[in-house]
Amino acid sequence: MKIYIKTYGCQMNERDSESASALLARSGHTIVHSEEEADAVILNTCSVRDQAEQKAIGKLGIMKRLLAEKPGMIFGIMGCMAQSRGEELLEKIPHLDFAVGTDNIHALPEIIGELAKERTKIRRDARFGADTPGIDAHRMEDAAKPYSAFISISRGCNRFCSYCIVPYVRGRERCRSMESIVEEAKGLAEKGVVEIMLLGQNVAAYGMGDVLPPIPENVSPFADLLERVSEIPGIRRIRFTSPHPAFFNGKLIEAIAKLPKVCKCVHLPMQSGSDRILKMMNRPYTSAQYYEIVEKLREKVPHINFSTDIIVGFPTETKEDFQATHFLMHKVGFDNAYIFKYSPRKGTKSSLLPDDVPQEEKERRNQVLLAELEKTNEEKNAALVGETFELLAEGPSKRNPARWSGRTDTFKTVVFPPPPGLKEGEFLQVKITGATSMTLYGEAVEK
Ligand code: 5AD
Ligand code: SF4
DSSP, X not given: OEEEEEEOSSHXXXXXXXXXXXXXXXXXXXXXXXXXXXXXXXXXXXXXXHHHHHHHHHHHHHXXXXXXXXXXXXXXXXXXXXXXXXXXXXXXXXXXXXXXXXTOGGGXXXXXXXHHHSOOOEXXXXXXXXXXXXXXXXXXXXXXXXXXXXXXXXXXXXXXXXXXXXXXXXXXXXXXXXXXXHHHHHHHHHTTOOEEEEEOTTGGGTTOTTOOSSOOSSOOHHHHHHHHHHTSTTOOEEEEEOOOGGGXXXXXXXXXXXXXXXXXXEEOOOBOSOHHHHHHTTOOOOHHHHHHHHHHHHHHOTTOEEEEEEEESOTTOOHHHHHHHHXXXXXXXXXXXXXXXXXXXXXXXXXXXXOOSOHHHHHHHHHHHHHHXXXXXXXXXXXXXXXXXXXXXXXXXXXXXXXXXXXXXXXOEXXXXXXTTOOTTOEEEEEEEEEOSSOEEEEEEOO
């Protein structure tokens, strides 16, 4: 059967779609890249904001038209919304055939097989342990970036930030063993992968069990994992996302500083710069403690970059609270920031509070922070002109295929004319010759 998987949401979902593709391909199916080519469509859904759920439901509605041409077409959902609203959606949407929750990706081949034989409504939402079946299945042959791979190191989350639905839909945190992660990374390296992204809802808490912040300064199983993955020949770059600031300790800072393969860019979700709002969000750190992590890392690695997640318009957020967020953002000088307008999610603690910041004000705050980000990037990128960086070549640039783009280890994109014979996934030295707030431009130089 020809199967198309459309992915919404975060990198965990991207990774889950990849596992699903690998498992389905292994059982004889073909993965296609558009719904028109497909006999079965699976939407991998996201629940983190209402908008994401509406988008997937809208898409399911639009795709009903495909049934007119292919009456046997199978429609399914997987991911967060399938876990939390599977039953309801199977009932409401007549052409929806199955809903597979976040721990049941391995059931997909069997479900598709059953539906090919007999049309029923199928739902799977059981929970499984850390090494959920299929968690290590990769599909390297036709990956967009065969030199780069994601590895899930844990599933679920124990933090219960008051706005967040993830612990409810993805369940409690389950960490994989260090051995199985290292084995997976070694297997990928043997297939030519040079860059690994370690994924989890709170990677810094990896292997810490039920310890609550403040956590000890000198214990970090995640730092130990970074060290183990660093030892694998062939792996040249290691990235990770996302670490919760309250689990970021001295040992992890030390590991990032001392391990050359660990990329010098840290995604550190700040959410707010107001201590009052952070408390209401159940984020157990203050803006000063957040900034301390940034300072300590910069002290050891002066060129390190930071990115972040920020929510604007959390219930009761005043202009002063927002100013505190803007101030902290300015002080850190992020290279990237994902800014979200607060969206109440059913079942979370903050959804019991009135969503009292008007939509226009949320939008205004969003724009202020986006403008701040652009200004920082303009200044920081201009200062890089004349410097030389090692780039991982990622292939022709989207805008101008005659040029290639690549990434520095600080995750900056550089556009450059490719020297003859350069292959995707190779490294080269590039000198920066120009900059905008979004992109750096460069020329290849000899090492
Ligand atoms: N409303 C807005 N943004 C949210 N996020 C999580 N839950 C919500 C919500 N209810 C944001 C957080 C998180 C990112 C993945 O999504 O900033 O870090
Ligand atoms: Fe959600 Fe907080 Fe867990 Fe992140 S750490 S997934 S924001 S509950």
